Amino acid sequence: MKRRTRRIIIIAVVAALAIAAILYFAVFKNRQDKLIVYNWYDYIDESVIEQFEEETGIKVNYVNFTTVEEMYTQMTAGNNSYDIVVPSDYIVERLIKEDKLAALDYEKLPNAKANILDTMWAYSYDNGNKYSVPYMWGTMGILYNTEKVNGEITSWSSLFDPQYKNGVFMLDSIRDMMGVMLKYQGYSLNDFSDEALSKVSDLLIEQKNNGIVAGYMVDEVKDKMIAGEGAMAVMWSGDAMYAIMENDKLAYVVPEEGSNVWVDAMCVPKDSKHYDWALKFIDFMCRPDIAKKNYEYIYYASPIKQVVAELPAEEAENVAVNPNEEILAKCETFTDMMDKMEQLNKYWMKIRN
Amino acid sequence: MKRSFFSGPYALWMVLFTIFPLIFVAFYALTDKNGAFTFANLAQGFENDYMKVLWRSIRLALECTAICLLLGYPCAYILAGKDFSRHKSLFVLILLPMWMNFLLRTYATMTLLEDTGVINSLLEKLGMQPKKLIGTRGAVLFGMVYNYLPFMVLPIHTSVKKMDERVIEAAQDLGANPVRVFFRVKLPLSVPGIISGISMVFMPSVTTFAISRLLGSGMIHMLGDTIENQFMTLNNWQFGSALSLVMMALILLSMGLLNRIDINKSERTNNW
Numbered sequence: 001m002k003r004r005t006r007r008i009i010i011i012a013v014v015a016a017l018a019i020a021a022i023l024y025f026a027v028f029k030n031r032q033d034k035l036i037v038y039n040w041y042d043y044i045d046e047s048v049i050e051q052f053e054e055e056t057g058i059k060v061n062y063v064n065f066t067t068v069e070e071m072y073t074q075m076t077a078g079n080n081s082y083d084i085v086v087p088s089d090y091i092v093e094r095l096i097k098e099d100k101l102a103a104l105d106y107e108k109l110p111n112a113k114a115n116i117l118d119t120m121w122a123y124s125y126d127n128g129n130k131y132s133v134p135y136m137w138g139t140m141g142i143l144y145n146t147e148k149v150n151g152e153i154t155s156w157s158s159l160f161d162p163q164y165k166n167g168v169f170m171l172d173s174i175r176d177m178m179g180v181m182l183k184y185q186g187y188s189l190n191d192f193s194d195e196a197l198s199k200v201s202d203l204l205i206e207q208k209n210n211g212i213v214a215g216y217m218v219d220e221v222k223d224k225m226i227a228g229e230g231a232m233a234v235m236w237s238g239d240a241m242y243a244i245m246e247n248d249k250l251a252y253v254v255p256e257e258g259s260n261v262w263v264d265a266m267c268v269p270k271d272s273k274h275y276d277w278a279l280k281f282i283d284f285m286c287r288p289d290i291a292k293k294n295y296e297y298i299y300y301a302s303p304i305k306q307v308v309a310e311l312p313a314e315e316a317e318n319v320a321v322n323p324n325e326e327i328l329a330k331c332e333t334f335t336d337m338m339d340k341m342e343q344l345n346k347y348w349m350k351i352r353n
Numbered sequence: 354m355k356r357s358f359f360s361g362p363y364a365l366w367m368v369l370f371t372i373f374p375l376i377f378v379a380f381y382a383l384t385d386k387n388g389a390f391t392f393a394n395l396a397q398g399f400e401n402d403y404m405k406v407l408w409r410s411i412r413l414a415l416e417c418t419a420i421c422l423l424l425g426y427p428c429a430y431i432l433a434g435k436d437f438s439r440h441k442s443l444f445v446l447i448l449l450p451m452w453m454n455f456l457l458r459t460y461a462t463m464t465l466l467e468d469t470g471v472i473n474s475l476l477e478k479l480g481m482q483p484k485k486l487i488g489t490r491g492a493v494l495f496g497m498v499y500n501y502l503p504f505m506v507l508p509i510h511t512s513v514k515k516m517d518e519r520v521i522e523a524a525q526d527l528g529a530n531p532v533r534v535f536f537r538v539k540l541p542l543s544v545p546g547i548i549s550g551i552s553m554v555f556m557p558s559v560t561t562f563a564i565s566r567l568l569g570s571g572m573i574h575m576l577g578d579t580i581e582n583q584f585m586t587l588n589n590w591q592f593g594s595a596l597s598l599v600m601m602a603l604i605l606l607s608m609g610l611l612n613r614i615d616i617n618k619s620e621r622t623n624n625w
Contacts, residue, residue: 069588166468166485172571174586215488215570228469341587349402352574 034061035277038075038082040264041066043136045297052284058277075269076100083272084281089263092132093125094336101131102268108279109133111286119325120303123263123333132265133282134303136294138237139261139323139331140180141254143244148231156184156255158232160207167231168207169224172216174341174348176260177204177234179334183258189332192340201347208351216352225250236262238300241320245299252320258330261323263303295321381594394595403579403596410576411603413490414558417497418505421554422547424498425505429546430539432506433513444510451503459496459567466492466568488570496568497558504553512546513539548611556604576600 037049041064049060065071068088074080076098087095095101106113112133126132144153148167159168171177179189181200207213214230215221221233226246235243240252266285268278284290288306295302301321302308308322316322323331337344385391397403431437432444450458465471466486473483486492516539524534562577571578576596583593 067585069586073588166488169570213572215572217566217571220567224467227467229467338588342589345582345587346402349406349579352571353402353405 034059035083035274035281036061036063036081037084037086037281038063038065038071039084039086040064040068043086043264043298045293048285048290048293051290052281056277056280056284058280060281081271081273082269083274083278084266085269086135086264086266089123089125089265090334090336092265092267094338095267095269096126096131097336100270102270102272102275103130104133104268104282105279108276109283109286111283111288115286115288115291115304115306117303117305117308119328120263123261124335125263125333126265129265132267133286135264135266135285136238136298136300137261137263137303138301138320139254139327140176140234140236140259141240141252141319142232143225143235143240143250143252144232145225145228145230145249146251147249153232153251153253154256156180156257159234160203160210160212162210162212164231165211166214168212169214169221169230169233170204170216171221171234172218174344175334175337178344178347179260180234180255183260183330183332184255186257189260190335190337192337192343197344197347201351204351237320237323238298241299241318244318244320252318254319254323254327254331256330258327258332261328261331261333263333378594378597381590382598383595385591394591395598397592398595398599406574406576406579407599407603409574410559413494413497413573413575414555414561417494417501417558418551418555420494420498421502421505422551425502425550426509426547429506429509430513430543433510447503447506450499455500456563458500459564462496462499463487463567466495487568488572490569490573492568493565493573496564497561500564501554501557504557505550508549508553509543509546512543512549516542544614548614552608552611555607559604560600 035058037060039062043064044062046062049062052058053060063082065074068091071085071087072091072094075082075085075095092101112129116129116134120134120137121127121129142153142156142158144158149158150163158164159170178197178200181204182191182196183189185196185200185203187196187200215224217224221235222239222243224230225233225235225243228247228249235252237252237254240250244250244252266282268275268282272278285294286304288304291302291304291307292310295304295307299321301323308316311322319327382394383390383392385393428447432447437443463470467473468483468485468487470487472486476483520542521534521538524538529537560577562575562581565573565575565578569575580593580596580600583589583596587593
C-alpha cells in the first residue's frame with residue numbers, strides 16, 4: 001500500500017514537472033519569437049507598434065523604463081536580452097565604449113539614411129550615427145510665465161535677477177543644472193575643472209541665499225508652472241512643450257549663451273538575437289508617416305526631415321519643438337561622465353545644504 | 354504538530370524581506386565598487402556636508418515628535434475618557450486620513466500652501482498680504498505632523514483606555530485631587546503608550562523624503578533625499594547603503610535609549 005502511494009506521488013511529480021516544462025518552453029519559445037523593444041515610459045504612439053506588427057508580421061514585446069540609469073543597469077547587469085534600446089546620448093557613448101552595441105548596416109535602413117536631419121549626424125556621442133539612430137531630441141532652457149516677467153527672457157542671467165525673488169524653479173538634477181550654468185559662464189558643458197565648478201557653484205549658492213530660488217524639483221515643476229506658480233523654471237524642451245500646451249501664458253527659450261542639446265537614440269545591443277528585425281523596426285520609426293504619429297503623441301522635437309517640414313506654422317516657430325540652427329550651434333551634448341558624478345555631487349551638496 | 358511549524362512562514366518572510374536586504378545593505382556599505390572591503394563609505398558619511406543634513410533631519414524629526422506629543426496626548430486622553438468613549442466616530446476621524454495614501458494627502462497639502470494655492474487665494478480675497486508658505490521649513494514640519502499625528506494618538510489612546518479604573522479610584526479615595534491623580538497615577542501609567550508613540554513618529558520622520566521634497570520644494574534637503582539621490586541619480590549604491598546604515602544605527606540608538614526609560618514598566622505596550 002505504502003509503496004503504491006509513493007509510486008503515485010512520483011508519477012504525479014513527474015507529470016507536474018513535464019507539464020511545467022512544456023508550459024515553460026511554450027512561453028519561452030513565444031518570447032524568443034518576439035522583437036523586444038526597451039524604450040522610455042510613455043514615449044511612443046502605441047498604435048505604431050500594432051501597425052508594425054501588421055505590416056511585417058513581426059511580433060513586438062514592448063517594455064519600458066523611467067530612468068536611463070535603470071535601462072543601463074537592466075541591459076548590462078541582468079541577463080535580459082533586448083533587441084532595441086533607446087538610451088540618451090551619453091549612455092549611447094558609454095555603451096559604445098563598452099562595446100555593447102552592434103554597428104548598424106545602413107543598407108537596411110533606407111528611411112533612416114534619407115530622412116534623418118543633416119544636423120543630426122555629427123554629434124560627438126556617436127559621430128556618423130554608426131551605432132544609433134536618433135529617435136527624439138530636444139534642448140534645455142527656461143520656461144517662463146509671460147505675465148510674470150518683464151519683457152522677453154533671453155539669457156541664463158535672468159535666473160539670478162533679484163526682481164524674481166522666490167520665483168525661479170531650478171532643476172533638481174546635478175548634471176543638467178551644473179552643465180547649463182557652465183555654459184552661462186562661458187565654459188564648455190563638459191568642463192569639470194575645479195575652477196569652473198567652484199565658480200558656478202558659488203553663483204548658485206548666492207542665488208539660493210538671495211532667496212531667488214523657489215525650489216529644486218524635477219517632475220512637479222511642470223504642474224506648478226501650468227498653475228501659474230513662479231516666474232520661470234529651468235526645464236527640458238519636451239516638458240516645456242507640454243506645459244505650453246496646457247497654459248498659453250507660458251513660453252520657452254534656449255538662452256543665448258547656449259545650452260544642452262540631447263538626443264534619445266535607437267540602438268541594437270550586440271547580444272540581440274534579431275538584428276534584421278531590429279533594423280526593420282528602427283527604419284519603420286524613421287518613416288515620415290510613423291515619425292509624425294510619434295511626434296504628435298510625444299511632442300518632442302523630431303529628427304525626421306519631413307516631420308519638421310510639415311510642422312504647422314505655430315509649432316514651427318516654437319523653439320521647444322523646432323530649435324533654430326543659430327541656437328543649436330551654441331548647444332552641446334553631454335559626454336559620458338559616470339566617473340565624475342561624485343565630484344559634481346560634492347559641489348551640489350554645498351549648494352543644497 | 355510542533356508549534357514552531359506555524360512560525361515557519363513568518364520566519365521565512367523575515368529572512369527573505371528583512372535579513373537578506375539588511376545583509377545586502379551592510380555588504381554594499383562595506384565594499385567599494387569592485388567589491389573589496391572598505392570603511393571609506395562609512396567614513397564619507399561622517400563628512401561635514403552629510404553631518405549637516407543628518408543634524409537637520411534629526412532636528413526636524415525631534416520637533417515633529419514633540420509637536421505630535423503635545424497635540425496627540427490631550428487628544429488621545431480626552432477621546433479615551435468617559436465623555437467620549439461612546440462616540441467611536443470621533444476616534445475614527447483621527448484614523449480617517451490614514452485610509453488615504455500619504456502621497457495623495459501631501460499633494461493635497463501642497464495645493465493648500467502654494468503661492469496661488471487655497472490659503473493664499475483666501476488671504477488675498479480678504480485683502481491680506483499673501484504669505485510664502487510652500488518651500489519653507491514650517492511647511493515641511495506641518496506636513497510631517499499632519500501625516501504622523503495618528504501614530505502618536507493611537508498607542509496613547511490604547512494605554513489610557515487600558516488603565517485599571519480601580520487604581521484611579523484608589524488614588525481618589527485616598528484623597529488625591531484630580532491634578533495629583535493625573536500626574537501621579539494616570540501619566541506614569543500611560544508612559545508605555547507615549548514611548549511607543551514617540552518611536553512610531555520619530556522613525557518615519559527622520560527618514561522622510563517625499564514630504565520634504567513636495568512641501569519643501571526641495572529647499573529643505575533631508576537625509577532621506579540624500580540617500581535617494583545616491584541610489585537614483587548617482588548610482589552609488591555603496592555610499593547610499595552606508596548612509597542608510599548610519600541612519601539605522603541612529604534609530605537603534607534612540608530606541609535603545611527610549612527602552613531604558615521603559616525598562617521598569619511591567620506592562621509593555623510599546624513595540625520595542
